[in-house]
Amino acid sequence: MLKELKNLLREGNPHFVSKLLSFLVITISLLVLVGGWALDIAFLRSLIPNTTTMKINTALLFLMMGLAVWLQTDKKTRRLSTLLASFALLLSGLTLLEYAFSRDLGIDQLFGIDPYTLANAFPGRPSMVTALTFFLIAGTYLLPYSYLSWGTLFLLNLLLYPALLGYASHNLSFYGLLGYESISLPTTVAFIFLIGSIIVTHPVPGMNTKSSDLLGSRVFRTIAPTIIPLGLFWGWISHVLHHQGWIEGNLENILLNVFMVANAMLVIYWIAFVLNKTDLELRALEDNYTKLLGNxxxxxxxxxxxxxxxxxxxxxxxxxxxxxxxxxxxxxxxxxxxxxxxxxxxxxxxxxxxxxxxxxxxxxxxxxxxxxxxxxxxxxxxxxxxxxxxxxxxITERKQMESNLKTSEAHFRAMFEENTSVMILADPKSGRFLDANAAACQFYGYDHDTVTSMYIDQISDTDIRDIQSQLQPDAIKENQFYIAKHRLANGEIRTVENRISPIEIDGEILLLGVVVDISQRIKAENRLLEQERDLALIVDGSQAGTWSWWVGTERSAFNERWAEIVGYELEELTQGDVNTWVNLAHPEDLKVWDEQVQRHIRGELDTLEEEIRMRHKDGHWVWVQVHGKIVERDKDGAPLRLSGIHLDISDRKAAEEKLVASEKKLKSLMETETHFVLRTDMEGRYTCWNAPFEEEFGWLFEPEGIRGAYSLQAIKAYHHEKVHKTVEKCVLNPGKVFQVEIDMPAKDENTRTTLWEFICLTDENDQPTEIQSMG
Missing domain, CATH: 3.30.450.20 (PAS domain)
Structure with a gap:
């Protein structure tokens, strides 16, 4: 609270006086509650020994009303302020009912009981004067603003001054003007502060007031400073005179009563005069301005x-x-x-x-x-x-929009100048460049002054009439894209994509152009088209069938060659149905293929490659080599489409089967042959040999083994040239047998002389593949 008061004083806030007075009320109530009652410091309950004390309920009422006045200046806490004042009204009203019907409702001793005294016939209960004053204060605080409510508060404040003067002059008959049933000094002071805080917050209309006035009137700025000093001075003089025996108490009472009544009459007369004058002024104003204010x-x-x-x-x-x-x-x-x-x-x-x-x-x-x-x-x-x-x-909202617009334009300017994209501002009517960022100057090869003196037709090869039609703001509802060729300062032509959008700057509609160089992209697209054409030719030349499957659906597509491989016309197959493939594939191969597809989708395989069997229309199985991969994905990277080719490899498979049979026959021959039998590739490295050769000469190739070893390792060096010449004859005469004697090392470190027959084997194209030897 102190920090808020300090800020209000520094700012010259009109609520400072009200807040200060309500803060004093709260402080007094807390001192009485905590110090006077909780800590039993008697001085804080009455300030003057042997006089009446502020009751616990009275202190609570002051705390509630003080907080209510403190909170009422803030819109957010105004409801809580009303609630506190309502509770104070209820508590004081119930206390008055206790006095009226001589009943104890049990509200006097809720928080504590003060001891019985002569001035406290009902322990813990505020006096009738205190309860009535609280009831009137809370009631006028909650009622709609009116002259009556303000006058009530003003008169209550006026009636409290005699009690204050009574304490100052030691004359107990003035306490509350109600004889010995008095108001305590802390209660009197707190009431004056409380009423003052409310009056300062809600002064009467038409008064020449300032927020620093406690009672809110010009008259009381003159009278109030004299009432209390005169009362205190008179109390001191009367106390001295009475002590000396020069005057009697009755004379003192009479003089004080006359003094207070005179002041009260003066103030009441002034209030009536001000209220009447103000009322007349307001009525005149209301007659003049009712229509203006209402309509x-x-x-x-x-x-x-x-x-x-x-x-x-x-x-x-x-x-x-x-x-x-x-x-x-x-x-x-x-x-x-x-x-x-x-x-x-x-x-x-x-x-x-x-x-x-x-x-x-x-x-x-x-x-x-x-x-x-x-x-x-x-x-x-x-x-x-x-x-x-x-x-x-x-116009707060409009001002905020204007401020936001200025901020937005500042942000745009920073974005425009520092952006790495090529950006240009142009006049839509003339096509002249009004501004260009650093990236634009660098791209076109001109300095800023040169660019801003140019027109769009000086860099674009598009017809000027087409350019002007494209640049009209009416034709550009949103972002507009078009492809053009722009000429750079060095004469180079670049293919660019123009993105044009209207933008308002300083109240004028301009065009913001973002230029993207797509020359490399166009070249890449052209290369891709060429590759696609080449691929189409390759596919046609290789007699490959093409296929596509949309992942997670039954949708598929095939070309005519795909259908031809399995003996069908394309029209005979159910197009667009993946079950066409499923129904034709061999069940065993289909299972393997499905596993490969799932691994590819999971990213475990880069491509698909498998050999499967498919049923021909006439009933036999056709061997097909399948290649494929994911060619299309969604925005999240999930696969959408698989594509690939089918190659008929039935002939190759038949040749492989024959080769396998031949290999089996050769293997059987080699295993039963007692002579040495072996094969080498065209570089002279062993690819195949029988058991007798390994038993006799295997020790020469340890520990690496015979496979892949160089055949001359098993031949004496002086016969290497003879072997080379024999192999050359074989290669020149495939299928013809040539004999040669060769010395080979023996295990006993002697020499083993052997007779060998060499023959050159060829592939289906009569190309040499291996040298077969028998020794």
């Missing part, structure tokens, strides 16, 4: 020449409550720096009798608003300026 959709307020609010319409009450505003000055409502500016404007309007208009910034409850305002004067029948009419339109 306009703007905020309309009437102020006097000094800048005090006299009236405000319903629109204005959306920003302030009627209680907060009427009768208060600009300095009470706004922070000082704003109030001074508004006051100068009103002063200028009043002195010059003219109308002023313009945008004005305002701070309301800590929030910043913008209003378009109009100030004009209203003159009375004598031609004198009587009031100032304020008309205001809330």
């Amino acid at each position: 306009t959709g703007s905020l309309v307020a009437v102020l006097d020449k000094d800048g005090r609010f006299k009236h405000i319409n319903e629109v204005g009450q959306q920003y302030w409550s009627y209680r907060q505003l009427i009768g208060r000055s600009l300095f009470d409502i706004f922070p000082r720096k704003y109030a001074q500016n508004y006051y100068e404007l009103i002063k200028e309007v009043v002195e010059q009798g003219k109308t002023l208009s313009g945008d004005v910034e305002a701070s309301i409850d800590g929030r910043i608003f913008w209003f378009y305002t109009n100030l004009s004067v209203v003159k009375n029948k004598d031609g004198e300026v009587d009031s100032v009419v304020l008309s205001a339109w809330d």
Whole structure:
């Protein structure tokens, strides 16, 4: 709270005095509750020994009303303020019912009981005067603002001064004007602070007030400072005179009563005069401005020449409550720096009798608003300026939009200049470049001044009429894309994609062009087209069938060659149905193929390659080599389509079967042959041999083994040349047998002389593949 009070004082906030007084009320109540009752410090309960004390319930009522006044200036806590005041009204009302019906409702001893005293016939219960004062204060606080409610608070405050003077003069008969059933000194002081805080917050209309006035009137700025000092002075003098025996107590009482009654009559007379004068003024104003205030959709307020609010319409009450505003000055409502500016404007309007208009910034409850305002004067029948009419339109949202627009334009400028993409601003009417970023200057090879002096037709090969039609804002509803060829400063022609969109800058519609160089992309696309054409020729030349399957569906597609491989015309097969493939594939091979497809989809295989059997139309099985891979994915990377080819490999499979049979026959021959039998490739390395050769010469190739070993390892060096010549003869005469004697090492370190027959084996194209030897 202290920090908030400090900030309010520094800002010159109109709520400072109200907050300060309510803070004092809260402080007094807490001192009495905690120090006086919880810690049993008697001094804090009464301040003067042997006088009545502030009860626990009284302190609680002060705490609730003090908090209510503190919270009521903030819109967010206004409901809580009303709730606290309502509870205070209820508690004080129940206390009055206890007095009226002589019943104890059990509310006096809820929080504690003070001991019985002569001035405390009901322990724990606030006095009747205290309860009645609280009831009236809480009631007027909760009721709608009126002269009656303000007058009630004012008179209650007035009636508390005799009690304060009574304490000052040691005259107990003045306590509350009700004899010995008195109000304690802490209660009296707290009541004055509480009522003062409410009056300062809601002054009476038409008064010449300032927020620093405790009672809110010009008269009391003169009278109030004299009442208390005079009372204190008189109390001290009377105490001395009475002590000396020079005057009797009755004379003292009479003089004090006369003094207080005179002051009360003066104040009441002044209140009646002010209320009557203010009422007449307001009625006159209401007659003049009822239509204006009722029919306009703007905020309309009437102020006097000094800048005090006299009236405000319903629109204005959306920003302030009627209680907060009427009768208060600009300095009470706004922070000082704003109030001074508004006051100068009103002063200028009043002195010059003219109308002023313009945008004005305002701070309301800590929030910043913008209003378009109009100030004009209203003159009375004598031609004198009587009031100032304020008309205001809330333009906060528009100001915010303007601020956002400026921020947006600043962001655009930063984005435009620092962007690495080629960007140009152009005039849609003339086609002239108005601005270009650094990337554009670098791309075209011109400096900034040169670019901004050029027109679009100077760099584009598109017909100028087509360009102008493309650049018209009416033709560009959203982003527009088109391909063109642009000429660079060095004469090079680049294929570019233009992305044009309208943009408003400083209230003018311009065109923002983003230029993307797609020359390399076009070249790549052309190469891809060429590759696709080449692939089509290759597919046609290789007699391959093509297929596609859309993953997760039964949709598929085949070409005519695919159908021809299995003996069908394309029209005979169910196009678009993957079951066509499933029904023709061999069940064993289909299972293997499905596993391969799933591994490929999971990313375990880069491509698909498998040999499967498919049933021909006439019933036999056709061997097909299948190749494929994922060729299309969705935006999340999931596979959409598989494509590939079928190659008929039935002839190759038949040849392989024959070869396998031949190999089996050869193997059988080699295993039963007692002579040495072996084969080498065309480089002279062993590919095949029988057991007798390994038993006799295998020791020469340990530990690596015979396979892949160089055949000359088993031949004496002086016969290497003879072997080379024999192999050359075999290669030149495939199928013909040549004999040669060769010396080979023996295990006993002797020499083994052997006779060998060499023959050259060939493939289906009569090309040499191996040398077969028998020794």
